[in-house]
Amino acid sequence: MKYIKQGILLALCIGAMSNAQSQSTDGKGVVVDKIIAKVDDYIVLKSELDRAYLDFLSRGELSQGNAKCQILESLVINKMMVAKAEIDSIYVLDIEVESNLDRRMSYIIQQIGSEERLEEIYNKSVEEFKEELFDQIKEQMIVQKMQGTIGEDVSVTPGEVKKFFGKIPADSLPYFSTEVTIGQIVKIPDVNKDRKEEIRQRMNELKKRIENGEDFGQLAKKYSQDPGSAATGGELGFFKRGELAPEYEAAALSMKPGQISKPVETQFGFHIIQLIERRGNTYNSRHILNIPKSTASDVEEAKQFLDSLRTLSMTDSVRFEVLAKEYSDDQRTSGNGGFFSDATGAMRVSVEEIDPTLFFTIDTMTVGSITRPLEFRMADGTDAVRIILYKEKVAPHQANLLEDYQKIRAATVANKRNQIMSKWFKDAQGEVYINIDPEYENCRILVN
Structure with a gap:
């Protein structure tokens, strides 16, 4: 769903929560810690470095002689960015941090099972966790914002790529x-009117139960089909205008805090919405979501529609790319004319990186062919139908400009951005005070 951000990292949240409890002691229960680096008013504690290093090892990384030094340098760089952001008046609003924290906590509660289970494991309330994590998350967000301003809008010419x-x-x-170059046109089956009306009536019944005194949060936990918020009673946290589905936002912002909407239909299903709080251009709400399921006849209609598009493409009446941009329900690929792309944006992807189901499908195809409509499940769990175009296959080869220009261009951009970053760090060192504990002098932090 649009409002469930995939950037939320479960490992980061769990690690941060564990870190909030664990401190080094001297064996007698007395906390032992010290400042090992200082950047203006921002400090790095020995416990921070130790925890980051243990996290590094826990991910199965091989410990190299300078691994701890590299981690310390990255911590110092983060502090530099925060200090420089303060100088450059680049900041993150507390309300943005709170919204970020709300989404992270909702996600981790979903993974653990319930808010009660989370509190049982860590012996802390969700609010206590959020209070402890607030500064850490704010620092991460400031660092991300600074990184976005350094080397942004970097471009290269064909001559620079060749050089x-x-x-x-x-x-x-x-x-x-x-x-391989593979394209797809995806169709999510439309749910028939009778099924939608069933869901609408069910949602109206839930609305009446809430209006008659039942707790919204408890009903959300029991009946909502949004796994990202059901565990927290349907609460989504603060969002800005334009971040949620338009129909959802319009309903939420038309109400006063505490009011409950009639069933609202979006591309995700039917919602009952309650506005919790509004702060300027942001708002917090909670909802109960029910997702109508398509019937066999709905799926058959989708297949017939895609079959007609396949015929148009195969007879050269309309190019596959044009049809994908206009009709495909998969937002990840429709903008590329239906084609999958790699991390560089190139629309030729390694067979080692594509989904196994997709790989086994094209393994039975000839280059240039288009499949009949196939049922499949999208990344978010939605059942859908698609046709697949197997446009091109390139044999294993050594990098060259003719076949790999897009990848080489991306590497050129990355190299140019790294040069800009290096210059930024050199300049920034002259604007902030940096002091490293003598114990770590051998690490040669920020020394080229």
Whole structure:
């Protein structure tokens, strides 16, 4: 769903919550810690470094001789960015941090099972966790904002790409495995009117129960089909205008705090919404979501529709890319004319990176062919139907400008951005006070 951000990292939240409890002691229960680095008014504690290093090891990373030094340098760089953000008047509002925390906590509660289970494991309330994590999350958000301002809008010319590629030794050129160009047109079956009316009536019944005194949060936990918020009683946290589905936002902002909406239909299903609080251009709400399920006849209609698009494409009446942009329900690929892309934006992807189901499908196809409509499940769990175009296959090869220009261009941009970042750090060091504990002098922090 649009309002359930995939950027939320469960490991980060769990690690932060564990860190909030764990401190080094001297064996007698007395907390032992010290400042090992200072950047203006911002400090790095030894316990921070120790926890970050343990987290590094817990991820299965091999410990190298300078791993702890590299981690300390990254912590110092973060403090530099926060200090420099203060100088440059780049800031993050507390309300933005609170909204971020709300979403993180909702996600982690979903993974653990319930708010009660979370409090049982860590012996702290959700509010206590949020209070302890507030400064840490705010720092992360400021760092991300600073990173976004450094080297933004970097562009390169074809000449720069060619020059960058020319400097790579022939024996250092990367070797790419088999790559394919694959497109899809996805259709989420439309739910028939009778089924929608059933859901609408069910939601109206829940609305009446709430109006008659039943607790909204308890009903959300029991009946809402939004896994990201059901565990927290349906509460979504603060969002800005334009971040939620338009129909949802319009309903929420038309109410006074405490009011409950009639059933509202969005692309995700039917919602009962309660506005909790409004702060300027942001608002907090909670909802109960019911998602109508399509019937076999709905799926068959979707298949027939896609079959007609397949015919249009195969007879060259309309290009596949045009049809995908106009009709595909998959937002990840429709903007690319239905084609999958890799991390660089190139629309030729390694067979090692594509979904196994997709791989086994194209493994039975010939290049240039389009499948009949196939049922599948989208990344968010939605049942859908799609047709797949197998446009191109490129054999394993060593990188070259003709076949791999997009990848080489992305590497050129990254190199240019790194140069800008290096210059930024050099300049920033002259604007902030940095002091490293003598114990870590051998780490040569921020020394080229």
